[in-house]
Amino acid sequence: MENSIEMFDVIVIGAGIMGSCTAYQTSKRSQKTLLLEQFDFLHHRGSSHGESRTIRATYPEDYYPKMVLKSETLWREAESEIGYKVYFKTSQFDLGPTDNKALQSVISSCEKNSIPVRVLDNKQVFDEYGGLIQLPENWVGVVTEYGGVIKPTKAVSMFQTLAVKNGAFLKDNMEVVEIKKVEGGVLVSVKSGEVFWGKKCVVTVGPWMKKLVKSVTGIVLPIQPLETTVMYWKIKEGYESKFTIENGFPTFASYGEPYIYGTPSLEFPGLIKIPVHGGRLCEPTDRTWTPTVSLDPLKQWIQEKFGGFVDSTKPVMTQSCMYSVTPDEDFVIDFLGEEFGEDVVIAGGFSGHGFKMGPIVGKILADLVMVGEAKDVELMYFGIKRFEKNPKGNLKEFDDQVSSAHSLS
């Protein structure tokens, strides 16, 4: 190896929330860390930018809630290290038809994880939210304490700042084009011609994962980029403050068709974020940047469930975003294998619900590259090999959710 090549303990590729949390973790544990990003830091072309992401512990799969609870602790730790807030707590409200299998699984998964739940009928929901949320008779509402809003761009910036404080090196406008196995580690090459040596490497490139892994190993992972649209709606005059966290308004998710989610009015006064799940499968290079879902079912949902307090005629603001989905919507967190063995770890396919997990994923990835295993977290559902056994991945008992929703909040 040439002496001029800079050497690191860990090279992290991709500076979204996952890469930034990983660089924070490895640098905190005294690893000489390099974080490489292909675009400007905090750009708006991937998954981790914008004004709000939901944190909730209500998952139909019973392996996610414990990760959320661990992540919640780590969000708070990082906030106290930096000295400002990125996470605004409220309760979480899930709603849907009484017989919806995914919602039923949410309730049992909470119970299994000792997360207190309150299941409310439509009259109780009316009373709970002072008439702001209205459900049909055959729907139920599920209230849990663990909800909230995380500010994504601010949160990514927080972890990058903390990583720098810990001594990490951060370089943007560095597109990685090659990862090569060499004696004792890997060589990482960027488009401009620079080469870095890393004892270990973590790949967290979001919607670019399939492309990069294919070019490095020839393996085609079933991680598909998807273009989606965030929508903000105007709250009717006089009711703006009722939809805020201060007045107890929750983050929410509505099960069934379509899957709809949202956050209280926070980032833009008088507006509330209510997007519909799904979008348009894409490549990062062929995005339309235009709304990707049909608006009619969403308009009807807003009109019916928010009792006329939100103007459902049209969204007043939209933002384009991209994420990557796996067939079972479970994450991929694994060693890359092949000639890289345990020297390269990949984490992707966060399927529209990964942001809240950033801190715990960063910790898992640091554990994997530093000690070869993740402590306290079960990774059996996130292996690459699951798709060899079954192209659809992990089996789920609530196909109504997984087959239709290629995006969850």
Ligand SMILES: Cc1cc2nc3c(=O)[nH]c(=O)nc-3n(C[C@H](O)[C@H](O)[C@H](O)COP(=O)(O)OP(=O)(O)OC[C@H]3O[C@@H](n4cnc5c(N)ncnc54)[C@H](O)[C@@H]3O)c2cc1C
């Ligand atoms: C509209 C929307 C709403 C969402 N809502 C929620 C929510 O409410 N709750 C929740 O928990 N999650 C939510 N998510 C999902 C969450 O935001 C993502 O799971 C998470 O941001 C994924 O982060 P990432 O770091 O894996 O990917 P990214 O943020 O895309 O980061 C990957 C980075 O890698 C860089 N990169 C790619 N290729 C290279 C290369 N060759 N060399 C160098 N750098 C490279 C990219 O430029 C990018 O910066 C939402 C996502 C979207 C889009």
